[in-house]
Amino acid sequence: MFEILEKSGFMIWPIVVCSMFSLAIILERFWSLQVNRILPKGLVSQAWNLHKNRQLDNKNIAVIQKSSPLGRVLAAGLTNREYPREVMKEAIEEVGRQVAHELERFLNMLGTIAAITPLMGLLGTVLGMIKVFDNIAKVGVGDPGQLAGGIDTALYTTAAGLVVAIPAFIFYRFFRGKVDSIVVKMEEEALKMVDIMHGDRVTEGEGA
Numbered sequence: 001m002f003e004i005l006e007k008s009g010f011m012i013w014p015i016v017v018c019s020m021f022s023l024a025i026i027l028e029r030f031w032s033l034q035v036n037r038i039l040p041k042g043l044v045s046q047a048w049n050l051h052k053n054r055q056l057d058n059k060n061i062a063v064i065q066k067s068s069p070l071g072r073v074l075a076a077g078l079t080n081r082e083y084p085r086e087v088m089k090e091a092i093e094e095v096g097r098q099v100a101h102e103l104e105r106f107l108n109m110l111g112t113i114a115a116i117t118p119l120m121g122l123l124g125t126v127l128g129m130i131k132v133f134d135n136i137a138k139v140g141v142g143d144p145g146q147l148a149g150g151i152d153t154a155l156y157t158t159a160a161g162l163v164v165a166i167p168a169f170i171f172y173r174f175f176r177g178k179v180d181s182i183v184v185k186m187e188e189e190a191l192k193m194v195d196i197m198h199g200d201r202v203t204e205g206e207g208a
Helices: 002-007 010-030 043-052 059-066 069-078 084-105 107-140 143-198
Strands: none
Touching: 002 107, 010 107, 010 143, 043 059, 043 069, 059 069, 069 084, 069 143, 084 143, 107 143
């Protein structure tokens, strides 16, 4: 493997670095985008029970806020629970945009890696082919096997670029879809809390 890297020219090394960044981002996003960490179950019911028992003070709101990204969104509304629905929703939406931006962390970098690594590979191949044809111009065709070997070596960077880019693009689209799904669910939970606080919805078990 190291021999192939050594033969592939200097453009292979940026591709290798991109592959390491890509792997690190993928592992970090798998860890950070666990649904149970972002959207813990029962958080809206917990907030409502605290409110109903007159225990929803600043200390308990802070606990909810620190519990998860959803808790941050809910805490923004809870802090403004004495104000009209529109004020609660505006506070929730403002914090929700911040949380959504944080959930997308590193995804732009992953998408960039997916886009540029094939170009890096192509550039490496073009530079390799230029070198091959430059040798032909100087010494002639010579040994056809040696010529084929030079072209083969030049193509390594294109293959390497695609090997890095394809998984990076797949996981980029996967994580984008997951973030979108989480944000929609977060909005649903936040609006549920607003409705409950303003008496437009009952919690589970309180219906007729």
